[in-house]
Amino acid sequence: MKLLIINGPNLNLLGKREPEVYGSTTFQDYFEQLQSKFPKVELEYYQSNIEGELIGKIQEVGFSYDGIVLNAAAYTHTSVGIGDAVKAVETPVIEVHISNTHKREDFRHVSYISSGARGVILGFGLQSYDLAIQSFL
Ligand code: DQA
Helix, strand or coil: CEEEEEECCCHHHCCCCCHHHHCCCCHHHHHHHHHHHCCCCEEEEEECCCHHHHHHHHHHHCCCCCEEEEECHHHHHCCHHHHHHHHHCCCCEEEEECCCHHHCCHHHHCCCCHHHCCEEEECCCCHHHHHHHHHCC
């Protein structure tokens, strides 16, 4: 089972960025916990702040990997291009968010990803990624 976690813009700052919303753990530390928890899963991680790079990565793995766990971050609410990429590939995509975007500003209530995703997990903190991985097992 080969899965890729893709994080979008500003998620490289997890641990430092608005800790009251996103927690104080870095994604690198959390990713290591996930690797230990799911030793049988070939788990990879990719992060970019650039929309086109995120689209490129979805296209690159989207015909060979078993699953993509995607937190497109702010692009969730703006990017037709990432939404189209999710629909274009064969690999199922689970959309995740750390925060409950529906409890936040109105512009965060719209997602261009959800209609192409297999499912959506949000609001469970970093555990949202863990739950998304479990959904593939
Ligand atoms: C986020 C929610 C988005 O609205 C925000 O722009 C992010 C992170 C989350 O994981 O809660 O950067 O995707």
